[in-house]
Amino acid sequence: MELVISVLDVNDNAPQFNQSVYKVQLPESAEVGTLMTRVNATDADEGINSEVTYTVTNCIPPSGRDVISINPNTGEIHLTAALDFEEVNVFDFRIEAKDRGTPPLSGHCRVELEVLDVNDNAPEVWVTSLSVPVPEDASVGTVVALLSVSDRDSGANGRVRCRGGA
Incomplete structure (x- = not known):
């Protein structure tokens, strides 16, 4: 069997x-x-x-x-x-x-x-204080505006450098 x-x-x-x-x-x-x-x-x-x-x-x-x-x-x-x-x-x-x-x-x-993060946000600029009008005899170095700048990106992508233009 x-x-x-x-x-x-x-x-x-x-x-x-x-x-x-x-x-x-x-x-x-x-x-x-x-x-x-x-x-x-x-x-x-x-x-x-x-x-x-x-x-x-x-x-x-x-x-x-x-x-x-x-x-x-x-x-x-x-x-x-x-x-x-x-x-x-x-x-x-x-x-x-x-x-x-x-x-x-x-x-x-x-x-x-x-x-x-990808660098996909432009810096944002706000005028926080503005002296208007500016007298024509204002001396060099007179503060005429205060700006705030920020960027929503992080790290190097969020660093902002400001410079004046003529």
């Missing part, structure tokens, strides 16, 4: 990401549709118990939900909205990989998106 025993897979393994944190840097000028990164999780089970789908479960700040989309089958994350360093310079996304077993098991990772 020959006895054949078939061992059936039980969904006893949760999906595991190959990285716990994916760090991405994109310039704020990155175009909508840009491939940001691809997350990858594997499941040691077999068959349907090893098939993984991906979703975004949390965003900090919450507005980040509108910034990316994830392909549920491939884990590819694309940019879906314009970035603005001056608005938000770091996004933190939590990604879930869930298998199709019963009950389903899941694993998580984080994707950190650092937005890099």
Whole structure:
């Protein structure tokens, strides 16, 4: 007598990401549709118990939900909205990989998106004090106006140099 025993897979393994944190840097000028990164999780089970789908479960700040989309089958994350360093310079996304077993098991990772500043803001000038009219016999060095200048960009992109013209 020959006895054949078939061992059936039980969904006893949760999906595991190959990285716990994916760090991405994109310039704020990155175009909508840009491939940001691809997350990858594997499941040691077999068959349907090893098939993984991906979703975004949390965003900090919450507005980040509108910034990316994830392909549920491939884990590819694309940019879906314009970035603005001056608005938000770091996004933190939590990604879930869930298998199709019963009950389903899941694993998580984080994707950190650092937005890099681009020199996309012109300096702004305000006259804070103005002496009008200026007498024609005013001496050289007489203060005739006080100006405030600022630039919303950061670092070297936000440095402003003022000089007079003739």
